[in-house]
Amino acid sequence: MALQLRRRRPTTTQEAPPRRWTWHRRGTGTGAVERKPPRRRRTRPNPVSAMIMMAGWAAAAVLALGMLLTWGDANPANVLVDAVLDTGGWLATPFHDVFTRTDPQEQLYINWTLAGVVYYVLARALSWMTRF
Known part of the structure; x- marks a missing residue:
């Protein structure tokens, strides 16, 4: 006999709806075992872990x-474009020559993508470790 998870029905019309789940054997109304469905434990991020995650993002x-500005051939003389490319270059410095290609734009795309993934994964791990 397979067990089926379903809500218990109230015995009277004035009884409040049940909050617990019960296990019933199919085909019979007997043999019910009180079981709660497994609950997922969620932790609230503290401000430190939230800041770490925001820095990674x-x-x-x-x-x-x-990378988008480089792909779109944005004007590097523009102040905003120059600031974004300088900041991105500084962030990608540890990953500068991980992969070398003859095309400099292709090398930038690969190495900067690697840098972004590593920063996100590191931020995710550090954020998780500081939640407890």
């Missing part, structure tokens, strides 16, 4: 925006 966003 910001680093990944700056690198993605820099």
Whole structure:
């Protein structure tokens, strides 16, 4: 006999709806076992872990925006474009020559993508570790 998870029906019309789940054997009304469905434990992020996660998102966003500006051939003499590319270059410095290509734009895309993924994963791990 397979067990089926379903809500218990109230015995009277004035009884409040049940809050617990019960296990019933199919085909019979007997043999009910009180079981709660497994609950997922959620933790609220504290301000430190939220700041770490925001820094990881910001680093990944700056690198993605820099790649987008490079792909779109944005004017590097523009102050905003220059600031984004300089910040992205600084963030991607540890990953500068991880992959070398003959095309400099292709090398920028690969290395900056790697840098963005690493920063996001690091921020995610550090944020998780500081939640407890």
